[in-house]
Amino acid sequence: MPLDNRKKQVLSAIVDDYVSTYEPVGSKSLIERHNFTVSSATLRNEMAELERLGYIEKPHTSAGRIPSDLGYREYVDSLMRYDDLSEGERQEIESRILESVDDITELIRSATDTLSERTGFVSLYMSPRLHKSFLKQLKMLMIEPGKALVVIVLSAGVVKDKIVRIPNFLTGEQIMKISDTVEQSLTGKPLDEITLVTVASSMKDSDIPEALLNQIVYEAYTAIKQADSLNIYLEGENKMLQLPDFGELHKARNLLDSLSNDGMVAGYVNELNPAEERNDDSFMIRIGQEITLDGLQDCSFITTTYKIGDDITGNIGIIGPKRMSYSKVISQINFVRKTLNDKIKKITE
């Protein structure tokens, strides 16, 4: 049963007030701040009803109401109006995100830092998911006997490398030859189609004794696979301590302990990415109890997608208190994403 119009107004007003004051809002202060044409008594009735429906709740009997997770959800899904950034804000963001650097990672990181600075919350990015990207080059460079550097160039100019062990007696020329062979047979293949078998079979005509190749094959394979590993970068954890939401020490502890487990957070953010083909402009939003990560039930996740070329995507977003100004934050993320994508495009031509 959808909410009637006045209930929507009331809920929206409660969320707005609570977000800006961080105090439970009562019927009387609601009247004072907003242009309701009815009396506080009527609002009390509406509020009682909204509470019965689960959209708002009371911290205790004699206090005002605060939005429940369901209330925030309703607000985000259908009540809030999107803010537009001012020209000044846009310029600030644009100038803050570095583009001079040729390293895409630096670029993404600066976008993430910008997000944290502008929202005052934790921001994050996930490293690009490369399994859809294809191999453009693979070189092996002898570093010293027994040690080589594998350099992998992927579509959109993403470069990864890894030091690997090789048999001690292999010479630089042999390594080059091997790497050329492997490169030739793998070039153009998407990363997720490259398996240990693919790599091995690419070398079966080599004049290096097969038994000796195993180690190299394996190392080259792990180097390729490692390029596709999932990393997360978090920025601005300390800023969360400024928020009243985490003003009690045990809450702050909980929060930071949870966030310090990078792997868990990365896994969760990754899960949020739904169906492969989707609208890039959309946001993944998780509020309060919707979050299945221990210790982050007072938070909300808002993430979206950035793109490198056509095949490679990653996530960028924020983790903030669920009591946040969703419209403001979303419009910030939206513009940062847009700017980031533009600048990535510029760099990768």
Add this chain to the structure above:
Amino acid sequence: MPLDNRKKQVLSAIVDDYVSTYEPVGSKSLIERHNFTVSSATLRNEMAELERLGYIEKPHTSAGRIPSDLGYREYVDSLMRYDDLSEGERQEIESRILESVDDITELIRSATDTLSERTGFVSLYMSPRLHKSFLKQLKMLMIEPGKALVVIVLSAGVVKDKIVRIPNFLTGEQIMKISDTVEQSLTGKPLDEITLVTVASSMKDSDIPEALLNQIVYEAYTAIKQADSLNIYLEGENKMLQLPDFGELHKARNLLDSLSNDGMVAGYVNELNPAEERNDDSFMIRIGQEITLDGLQDCSFITTTYKIGDDITGNIGIIGPKRMSYSKVISQINFVRKTLNDKIKKITE
């Protein structure tokens, strides 16, 4: 004027008690916990004297005494006894520090993580200082027109790379030739002797028009210099919130805000490294007000040095509350450093 024996005992006992209880220690509880042969009244006299000399202080009139920074300093310099780690502890540390990986950075990081886990404090490492290391290889790899990867191999097998812009029309062969030329003239040079002029002059006999080389020269030079940039890695910030020392929110905020400024901390830790040639076993210890970094005056820094080969050093250590068990922490750091150095040696042969 050095402290007489009994004063040393008293100070030492006060530090020990305060560290373990986090409560100001009074004359009576001092008698109870330690085998003093004198009465509490005598201790009170000694304590009044120690206070006059600046080694201990009172939080307020009717409380016990706590060590001052000077008191901790005296304790660290001449009163404490070094702990030995148990066999079990040693084994735990040794097994916790990865050695399977060929990446030295991973190895150092795991040592740092171990430190944080075992002390419950923030641990840190500084990236290796490479200016003393010498260039062993320099390769430029064409990635796509206008873009190349510069790979630098330094002594002790340290590898760095950077993507650089190159003139669009240069071919892969030309790049290889250029990089061979540069490599030939720079190999064996310590990093801090490589300047823009050195790099440029290495190419003056090349058959590429000089004007066009400028960009490459500059990029190669920055790639080399960037390899020597100073990075810091901090681990375990969240653990500090568990400590009573930062049990008040504003203190916790202060602490985390200060620690979040990586650059400041890195600069400070770097400063702590004194004269170039020094005993590697030594520790840099800074206590409370001795620390010139804003917001960290309730902390102590304890850092030491790790080595990669003969030319390359870096720092590893902890930042904890100044009220810490110095002997325990130092022995942990000491053993971690030792283990780390051993494993680095094993990896680099």
Add this chain to the structure above:
DNA sequence: GTTAGCACTCACATCATCCGAGTGCTAACA
């Protein structure tokens, strides 16, 4: 030089009290 004794200090915990913003409910009103 050491010690027992004692008056004094002061942070902290406990408890009682008060205040006020907010609620639900009832009865009257449009």
Add this chain to the structure above:
DNA sequence: TGTTAGCACTCGGATGATGTGAGTGCTAAC
């Protein structure tokens, strides 16, 4: 039937008085 005024009630939080106890410095005697 929906709206409103009025009212009794709730309860968290602020305020203030009080008591407790660990600790101190000082003095005088050993």
